Amino acid sequence: MDGKAPLVVVGDALLDRDLTGHAERLAPDAPVPVVADCAERLRPGGAALTAWFAALDGRDVILITGVGDDPAGRALRRLLEPRVRIIALPVTGPLPEKTRILAQGRPVLRLDRGTGRVLDATSQARAAVRSAAAVLVSDYGRGAVDALRDVLGERPPLVWDPHPRGGPPVPGARLVAPARSEARTFASATETAAGPPDPGSDHPGTRDNDLRDTAREAARLVRRWRVSAVAVTLGSRGALLSYGDHPLLVPAPRMDGGDACGAGDRFAATAAGLLADGALVQEAVEGAVTAATAFVAAGGAGALGSPPSAEQTAGDAGQDGDDAGAADRAPSRHGPPHTGADPFDVVARVRAAGGTVVAAGGCFDLLHAGHVRLLQAAREIGDCLVVCVNSDASVRLRKGEGRPVNPLPDRARVLHALACVDAVAVFDEETPERLLDALRPDVWVKGGDYTGAELPEATLLEEWGGQTVLLPYLDGRSSTALLARGATGEGGAA
Numbered sequence: 090m091d092g093k094a095p096l097v098v099v100g101d102a103l104l105d106r107d108l109t110g111h112a113e114r115l116a117p118d119a120p121v122p123v124v125a126d127c128a129e130r131l132r133p134g135g136a137a138l139t140a141w142f143a144a145l146d147g148r149d150v151i152l153i154t155g156v157g158d159d160p161a162g163r164a165l166r167r168l169l170e171p172r173v174r175i176i177a178l179p180v181t182g183p184l185p186e187k188t189r190i191l192a193q194g195r196p197v198l199r200l201d202r203g204t205g206r207v208l209d210a211t212s213q214a215r216a217a218v219r220s221a222a223a224v225l226v227s228d229y230g231r232g233a234v235d236a237l238r239d240v241l242g243e244r245p246p247l248v249w250d251p252h253p254r255g256g257p258p259v260p261g262a263r264l265v266a267p268a269r270s271e272a273r274t275f276a277s278a279t280e281t282a283a284g285p286p287d288p289g290s291d292h293p294g295t296r297d298n299d300l301r302d303t304a305r306e307a308a309r310l311v312r313r314w315r316v317s318a319v320a321v322t323l324g325s326r327g328a329l330l331s332y333g334d335h336p337l338l339v340p341a342p343r344m345d346g347g348d349a350c351g352a353g354d355r356f357a358a359t360a361a362g363l364l365a366d367g368a369l370v371q372e373a374v375e376g377a378v379t380a381a382t383a384f385v386a387a388g389g390a391g392a393l394g395s396p397p398s399a400e401q402t403a404g405d406a407g408q409d410g411d412d413a414g415a416a417d418r419a420p421s422r423h424g425p426p427h428t429g430a431d432p433f434d435v436v437a438r439v440r441a442a443g444g445t446v447v448a449a450g451g452c453f454d455l456l457h458a459g460h461v462r463l464l465q466a467a468r469e470i471g472d473c474l475v476v477c478v479n480s481d482a483s484v485r486l487r488k489g490e491g492r493p494v495n496p497l498p499d500r501a502r503v504l505h506a507l508a509c510v511d512a513v514a515v516f517d518e519e520t521p522e523r524l525l526d527a528l529r530p531d532v533w534v535k536g537g538d539y540t541g542a543e544l545p546e547a548t549l550l551e552e553w554g555g556q557t558v559l560l561p562y563l564d565g566r567s568s569t570a571l572l573a574r575g576a577t578g579e580g581g582a583a
Contacts, residue, residue, distance in 0.1 A: 093366060094148065094365035095149035095221075096149070096151075096225060096365055097150075097217055097222075097224045098136055098153070099218065099233060099234060099246075100154060100225075100226055100234060101136050101227070101234070102136050103187055104131065104134060104137075104162075104168075104184055104185070104203075105133065105138070105188075106129060106188045108127040108128075108188060108190045109127060109129075109391070110128065111125060111193055112192035124197065130393075131164060131168060132168065133169060134187060135227060136227035136229070137154065137165060137169060138351055139357050140358075141168075141172065142354060142355055143225070143361065143362055144172035146362050150172070151174045153178065153214045153233065154176075154177070155177070155205060155207035155231065156175065156178075156180065157179075157182075157183065157184065159182075161186050162183065162184040176211070176217055178209070178210060179208040180207055180208060180232075181208055182203065182204050183204075185201070185203035185204070186203045187200075194348070207233045207236050210236040210240075214236075215237065224244060224246040225250070225361035226241065226246045226250065226258070226262075227357065228249070228250070228255030228256065229255060230253075230254025230256070242261075245259055245260070246262050246361075247360075247361050248262075248264050250267075251271060253274055261315065263364060263370065264316075264318050264319070265316050265318070265319045266353070266356060266360065266377075267322070268322050269322065269324070272307060273302075276307075299445075300470060303329050304331060307321050308331050311332060312333055317332070318331065318370050322353060322381070324349065325341055326470075327339045327341040327378045328341075328378050329558070330370070335558070336558050336559065337558070338534075338558045339561060340466040342379060344382050347385045347388050348388060348389030348390050349389055351393065352384055352389065355384040356378070356381040357377070359373075359376055359381070432475045432512035432513065432514040435473050435511050435512040436529075439472045444471065445470065445472050446530040446532070447467050447473065447532045448532070448533050449464060449474065449533075449535070450476070450477035450479075450533075451477075452478070452492075453478055454500065455495065463562070464476065465509045466560050467509070470532055475511065475513070476504050476510050477516055477524050478501060478504065478513055478516070479515075486519050520546070529553050531556070532555065533555060533556070533558070535559055536562040537560055544557055
């Protein structure tokens with residue numbers, strides 16, 4: 090289909106149902122809301138929702154899952170046909186169904202039923218995995234993945250979407266995508282099984298740093314699971330991508346929030362599709378964050394599905410709470426007002442209020458779109474942003490004679506004018522270690538074009554429990570490139 094790579098999805102399917110109405114009173118016999126005038130919508134759930142998203146993206150999709158001839162199983166088949174081809178695995182009972190009851194668009198109750206589990210793999214399913222161009226696993230712990238674990242180990246999947254009731258990914262999987270709460274659970278389990286925690290995994294006496302903890306848990310999972318990368322989804326904050334060393338934080342686009350149910354499936358389907366089409370892991374994660382954010386902004390799971398026919402009224406459904414891949418929500422960030430104040434005063438106020446201090450650094454000789462996007466994303470991480478700027482002498486040391494083009498007062502004034510910048514601090518050395526040791530930020534941000542060898546600050550941050558993160562860099566934007574184009578007359582009049 091349109092040149093897009095086909096995809097095989099292996100995992101546990103569900104049938105989801107939303108009953109949406111309004112509640113204006115409590116029941117007379119119990120303090121519970123009375124939800125009236127309910128409209129009913131069915132949709133695929135679990136691995137079936139992931140497969141459905143991939144098919145909507147224009148891919149040929151095969152779903153290998155446990156599904157029988159019970160009413161819920163027949164309803165699921167009708168929802169998926171003709172977009173998704175199903176290879177059914179034998180099951181012990183009816184398809185699991187999840188029902189969400191919503192009032193004014195907000196869930197007030199969930200009902201679960203259906204205990205069917207996969208009995209065994211079939212030769213057809215094994216052959217489909219072995220011949221697949223690309224495989225995505227969505228493991229809800231109902232037997233489909235365990236039945237095929239041996240053949241999945243022979244052909245490691247591109248994306249593994251784990252859930253607490255499922256098992257670990259097979260070694261060699263290219264990208265594993267747990268939600269924040271899931272990553273914490275998995276990392277705790279691997280730490281207990283492996284014995285003592287990794288060095289530097291805890292810093293007694295330091296304040297809590299959620300991003301630091303997430304980064305260390307992701308790195309631990311990369312090593313323990315022996316996978317290529319782990320992307321921890323952070324809801325409205327985006328995703329944190331780790332290859333086992335310095336993590337890359339992929340921020341989510343700013344959009345109005347909505348129903349986050351199913352966003353993890355949207356993330357997994359997009360990432361797997363992009364990897365199947367030849368994208369790099371970072372590119373796939375960036376695309377998946379954008380797709381999941383747009384899905385939530387468009388109404389999320391509540392906007393999916395279709396009214397059931399008369400045959401589809403048997404069974405209750407709703408989104409499985411274990412799937413909420415991108416539903417972990419970050420609290421609102423409210424730092425001190427932007428005043429261009431002394432950076433140490435700003436840090437002290439934020440720290441006294443229990444907030445997170447973020448710092449970023451650079452020359453910022455010619456402020457461009459890449460700088461602005463980096464600083465805006467850095468400010469979203471915490472409660473204040475201090476920009477560490479090279480002095481004029483430091484810029485010359487790094488860039489050579491003729492630099493900076495703009496002297497320090499002008500560079501600082503432009504940075505102060507950005508709403509995302511709370512304070513500016515200056516350092517004279519080639520690198521900002523001495524300044525960072527004085528500020529002691531919780532998070533130190535660098536552009537994604539750096540490598541681990543170019544981040545000597547990372548070791549320093551660990552001394553006080555801080556975390557270094559990379560942020561994606563806007564390609565083609567740099568002060569040096571702008572100056573080069575200006576020198577050759579490219580790009581028109583300045």
